[in-house]
Amino acid sequence: MDTQTVIQVSSISKYYGSNTAVDNVSFQVKKGELFGIVGTNGAGKTTLLEMMMGLRMPDLGTIHVLGRDVLSEADLLKEDIGIHLQSTTLIDKMNVREALELFQSFYKRKNDLDLIINQFGLEPYVDKMVKRLSGGWRQRTALAIALVNDPHIIFLDEPTTGLDPTAKRDYWSLLLELKRQGKTIVVASHDMEELQRNCNRIAVMRKGELVACDSPPALISNLPGGGMTMEAVYMQYAVEYKKEQQHHITDDSIRALNLLM
Known part of the structure; x- marks a missing residue:
C-alpha cells in the first residue's frame, strides 16, 4: 500500500448463509479523498462499510486501513476512524454535550470538544436533548460525534436520508470543510446530486459486486x-x-x- 493509499480493499467477499452480500470487491481510497459508494438497497453498501470499519470481518480477501489489517487490528483501528451513526436512538435521551463527552470517553486520543461545538454551530444546542433537535441538527450532532477522537478517516452511511434540501446542503458543506482539513471521507448515499458535485470518485455496487468506480x-x-x-x-x-x-x-x-x- 503506497503512502497515498489509506484504504486498500483486496478481493473481499462476505456471505450470509447462501446469500452473497459482497462478491470479490477490490478498490483503493486515497488520502484526502471524498469517496462515494452507491447502490440500491441490498447491494452490499452497508456491509462493505462495516468491513472497512472493522465491525464485520470478510470471509475472503483482505482490507488494510491506514496500514492496519482489519482482521487482526480492528481494536487499534478504532482510534483512527470516525463513524457517523445512522440512528441517534442511543443518544436521544442525552443532551448534545453529554453525547459528545460519552463517545469521547471511548478513545485515547481526544479532540477539543469546544472547537467541534463551535465548528458545527452547536453552541445554542449543547444543553438540549438530542431527540428534541430537528433532523438536520441531529445529523450535525452525529457527525460531531464522529470527530471526538480527531480521526483520519470518517465513514458515513446514508447521513442525509430524510433531510430537507437546505439541511442536506448544510451537511455537505460541513463534509467539504472536513475534506479541506485533510480528512478522508467515505460515504454511502443516495444523494446523487451532491455526490456528483463533491466526490472525487464513486464506487457503484450491484448485487454485491463492484460494477464501476471512477x-x-x-x-x-x-x-x-x-x-x-x-x-x-x-x-x-x-x-x-x-x-x-x-x-x-x-x-x-x-x-x-x-x-x-
Whole structure:
C-alpha cells in the first residue's frame, strides 16, 4: 500500500448463509479523498462499510486501513476512524454535550470538544436533548460525534436520508470543510446530486459486486446512452434492467420513468 493509499480493499467477499452480500470487491481510497459508494438497497453498501470499519470481518480477501489489517487490528483501528451513526436512538435521551463527552470517553486520543461545538454551530444546542433537535441538527450532532477522537478517516452511511434540501446542503458543506482539513471521507448515499458535485470518485455496487468506480465526470462520460448526471449512472449500473434496456439509460429516460412511477 503506497503512502497515498489509506484504504486498500483486496478481493473481499462476505456471505450470509447462501446469500452473497459482497462478491470479490477490490478498490483503493486515497488520502484526502471524498469517496462515494452507491447502490440500491441490498447491494452490499452497508456491509462493505462495516468491513472497512472493522465491525464485520470478510470471509475472503483482505482490507488494510491506514496500514492496519482489519482482521487482526480492528481494536487499534478504532482510534483512527470516525463513524457517523445512522440512528441517534442511543443518544436521544442525552443532551448534545453529554453525547459528545460519552463517545469521547471511548478513545485515547481526544479532540477539543469546544472547537467541534463551535465548528458545527452547536453552541445554542449543547444543553438540549438530542431527540428534541430537528433532523438536520441531529445529523450535525452525529457527525460531531464522529470527530471526538480527531480521526483520519470518517465513514458515513446514508447521513442525509430524510433531510430537507437546505439541511442536506448544510451537511455537505460541513463534509467539504472536513475534506479541506485533510480528512478522508467515505460515504454511502443516495444523494446523487451532491455526490456528483463533491466526490472525487464513486464506487457503484450491484448485487454485491463492484460494477464501476471512477470520478463522476468519467462515469458520466462513459455512459453509452449519453446521460449527463449521476442519476443516469445510477440507473445504468446500479439498477437491474433487462439487457436490452441497459445500454440506453439517459437522463430523458429517467424523467420518463419518474413520470410513470
